[in-house]
Amino acid sequence: DAGITQSPRHKVTETGTPVTLRCHQTENHRYMYWYRQDPGHGLRLIHYSYGVKDTDKGEVSDGYSVSRSKTEDFLLTLESATSSQTSVYFCAISENGRSDTQYFGPGTRLTVL
Amino acid sequence: GEDVEQSLFLSVREGDSSVINCTYTDSSSTYLYWYKQEPGAGLQLLTYIFSNMDMKQDQRLTVLLNKKDKHLSLRIADTQTGDSAIYFCAETRGSNFGNEKLTFGTGTRLTIIP
Numbered sequence: 091d092a093g094i095t096q097s098p099r100h101k102v103t104e105t106g107t108p109v110t111l112r113c114h115q116t117e118n119h120r121y122m123y124w125y126r127q128d129p130g131h132g133l134r135l136i137h138y139s140y141g142v143k144d145t146d147k148g149e150v151s152d153g154y155s156v157s158r159s160k161t162e163d164f165l166l167t168l169e170s171a172t173s174s175q176t177s178v179y180f181c182a183i184s185e186n187g188r189s190d191t192q193y194f195g196p197g198t199r200l201t202v203l
Numbered sequence: 204g205e206d207v208e209q210s211l212f213l214s215v216r217e218g219d220s221s222v223i224n225c226t227y228t229d230s231s232s233t234y235l236y237w238y239k240q241e242p243g244a245g246l247q248l249l250t251y252i253f254s255n256m257d258m259k260q261d262q263r264l265t266v267l268l269n270k271k272d273k274h275l276s277l278r279i280a281d282t283q284t285g286d287s288a289i290y291f292c293a294e295t296r297g298s299n300f301g302n303e304k305l306t307f308g309t310g311t312r313l314t315i316i317p
Contacts, residue, residue: 094245132207132291132307133246148304180245189234189295189303194245 093117094195096181102201109168111198113181115161121184122164123192124148124156126177133180139164140187171202207294207308214314221279223311225292228273232294235268236305237277240289249277249290279313287315 093116103109113122121140125133125148135148137156145156153175155167168175181195206228215221227235233254238246252259252266252275259266265278275292289310295303 130211130309132293132309133305134307135304138304182245187303189236189293189305190248190251192248192305194247196243196245 094181094183094193096179096195096198098198099196100199102203103171104203105172106170109171109200109202111166111179111200113164113166113183113195115164115183117183117185117193118161119183119185120161121187121192122158123182123184124154124164124166125180125182126150126175127180127197128177136166136179171200173202176200176202207292207306209290209292209308209311211309212312212314214316215282216316217282217284219282221277221282221286221313223277223279223290223292223313225275225277225308226273227275227292227294227306227308229294229306230270230273234295234303235266235275236293236295237264237266238291238293238307240291240310242288246291282313282315284315284317286313288313 095114097112123138124136127133134150136154139145139158157165179198182192184192208226236251237249239249240246263280267276289312291310292308293305
């Protein structure tokens with residue numbers, strides 16, 4: 091998976107609790123992305139980063155925040171998890187921001203009860 | 204509804220050809236992609252086609268693009284059990300170079316019948 095790890099790989103939490111997912115890369119790529127995958131929706135972009143401390147919203151950013159304090163880590167935070175945020179979350183990286191060079195991590199399955 | 208649409212399921216006998224279809228909406232998309240997702244794994248880029256091409260062939264994979272109808276297809280020749288996966292088409296939306304964003308279809312689950 092091109093030097094991308096996600097942690098945790100699985101998490102079960104309760105509604106209203108904060109959750110942070112971590113994406114770590116060893117490729118020194120500039121761009122990092124967070125997607126969620128839901129049945130019948132494919133993958134949808136939550137947030138992305140185009141450099142350290144540079145982030146922007148994707149199409150489904152409500153209820154999520156991100157931080158990138160160093161090149162290798164991109165954190166996704168659910169401040170107060172809701173059941174609608176039960177999903178599989180994928181991180182992706184890209185050296186140059188081109189779509190044909192996005193490499194995906196193994197995913198994190200999050201269940202919010 | 205989804206901007207990029209695919210059938211959810213496809214079953215094919217081993218050795219036959221599989222054809223996975225996709226319709227998209229953004230005529231300004233510059234590239235269209237096919238990704239493969241195996242169980243428990245992330246997405247793997249299989250192939251892509253530039254919007255000024257009609258066809259691209261890569262070993263067992265053939266991509267056909269009909270821009271008039273905004274229709275993309277992926278043909279897998281001699282389908283094998285290892286081809287069992289979910290296949291996603293994706294398009295790039297108009298954005299600044301160096302910051303392209305992907306819009307994915309719903310995915311088609313391909314099942315191989317022995």
